[in-house]
Amino acid sequence: MRIIVLAKQVPETTEVTVDPETGTLRREGVPAIVNPFDTYAIEEGVRIKERLGGEVTVVSMGPPQAEAVLREAISVGADKGVLVTDRAFAGSDTWATSCVLAAACRTLGFDIIIAGKQAIDGDTAQVGPGVAMHLGIPQVTYVRRIDQIDGEHAVVERLLEDGYEVVETPIPALFTVVKEVNEPRLPSLRGKMAARKAEIRRLTADDIGVDSKRVGLEGSPTRVMKVFSPPKRSGGEKWEGLEPSEAAQKLVCTLRDSQVI
DSSP, X not given: OEEEEEOOEEESSSOOEEOTTTOOEEOTTSOEEEOHHHHHXXXXXXXXXXXXXXXXXXXXXXXXXXXXXXXXXXXXXXXXXXXXXXXXXXXXXXXXXXXXXXXXHHHHOOSEEEEESOOTTTOOOOHHHHHHHHHTOOEEEEEEEEEEEOSSEEEEEEEETTEEEEEEEESSEEEEEOGGGOOOOOOOHHHXXXXXXXOOEEEOHHXXXXXXXXXXXXXXXXXXXXXXXXXXOOOOOXXXXXXXXXXXXXXXXXXXXXXXX
């Protein structure tokens, strides 16, 4: 079973600024971590390998420092790390990013692709489905459980707002997972040593055969026009020293006086 997991390096804090000319995040000097949702994808890939055999390759698109994401993935059981990096990729939106990652997956070969449901720095949840679209393979999003998987089909549970649905899909396929899917393990000492010694493969635009005009800022059909923080809420009342029953009665009276209820 050839398993590819997509993982992204994201800022650890919200103390980031935006380049006013490009509308992209300035990541220099900001501590970075593995996108939290991707840790569940890595864990699920390793669990499938432990059940069925095969190999887990974690792929990340980013600058050279994103190699840390791949070493962390290897420390918890992934077999290989591949960094897709090229100056031509700078400023890629979700469409261009999914185009690059799809080309990398096609180059490497796969049976299934697993990704976190979204990245915390963009919250678009578009890259995973975009990769499936570029590859022309089925996708199941918000997967909370992978029940069965073999060389031809997979049966998964997909999380909904009011429950879940069971989906059967042929493979190759792509899954985006939610945090309910598992509990990520901590790295072992042996895993940390393996991660330190691991050779991280790097792929450029030429290596994966993508047209430079389809990636980066030039190849991105969307632009961030403006980024701003919402205004802080003002007004309101704060009640202190009231018993719960008194507070509840006062709240009801206030809502009635305001004609909310």
